Amino acid sequence: MINKKILLSFFSCLVFFSLHAQDYSYGIKAGLDFSTIRGELETDASGTELENYRFNTGFHIGAAFRIGFLDDKIGIAPEILFNQRGARYKYEGPGQLSALFDDGTAVTLTGNRRESFSIVHSYISLPVMVYYRPVRRVIISSGLDFGFLVSSVGSGENKLTFAGTGGTDQSIAVGLDYNFLRDDPGEGGTEVTVTSVDGINLTTPSEIGAYYYQNEDLGSLFNIFDLGLSADLTFMVTKGISAGFRFTYSLLDTTNQDVDFSRLDNGATTRDDKDRNMSLQVSLGFNF
Secondary structure, three states: HHHHHOOOOOOOOHHHHHOOOOOEEEEEEEEEEEEEEEEEEEEOOOOOOOOEEEEEEEEEEEEEEEEEEEOEEEEEEEEEEEEEEEOOOOEEEEEEEEEEEEOEEEEEEEEEEEEEEEEEEEEEEEEEEEEEEEEEEEEEEEEEEHHHHHHEEEEEEEOOOOOOOOEEEEEEEEEEEEEOOOOOOOOEOOOEEEEEEOOOOEEEEEEEEOOOOOOOOOOEEEEOOEEEEEEEEEEEEOEEEEEEEEEEOOOOOOOOOOOOOOOOOOOOOOOOEEEEEEEEEEEEEEEE
16 A cells, blocks of 8 residues: 555656656666665574675666756656666575485485575666756756566575585585576476485486475565665766666565575574665666
């Protein structure tokens, strides 16, 4: 209900200002997105962080508009963009991996788990910015970014290292091929990898989906709607060409708590934390 009220308020204001505007302009913009996810990280008993998020690189492209007042000194700037956000994720700490003996008997291996994958979120974004020109060639803006997730994928590897009976370390790796919006519980793992552990063959999936170890559909890990707060600095290189820099930080939790399982206890509990998108956009614009 709150999200609907915010949307209605902003678009009502946009229509009102459009009717009373003195200057109009429009254009296209494109560029790179450098993004990550910020939130509480899992730690072990000593307080050591077991996971981290690093920046990932994506792109954006779309249309930009300006509706100006007072000789275009101030105004509003709505946009519609396709943009990519996400992060590079890594967990390293205690963990487990499920496998099968040759006779089909299930076994759970315990050891040190190293999981790493790249997350790519694709959004249709509707930023609505209020701008001010301190000088003619510089535009300072801030506002809200309404994001609608249309694709969410990840790829990487889950590797477990454990001690064999002979005292030597052995490892098994499973590929990760995630589609967070489309994967079903248990999906993935159609091919198998055979590994010899202490002379006994074990089979594991070559790749697994995002919800391979779940027994029921609890929804997507990442929420469809996102609301961000943005700040923008734009330089007019010429009258028709601009270079812009924008920082956006989510105001809402981007993850679904029902699916946000702890890796430290191998999915026995969910995590009641807040994960937020954070991105820096670098854009080149062409204005008409």
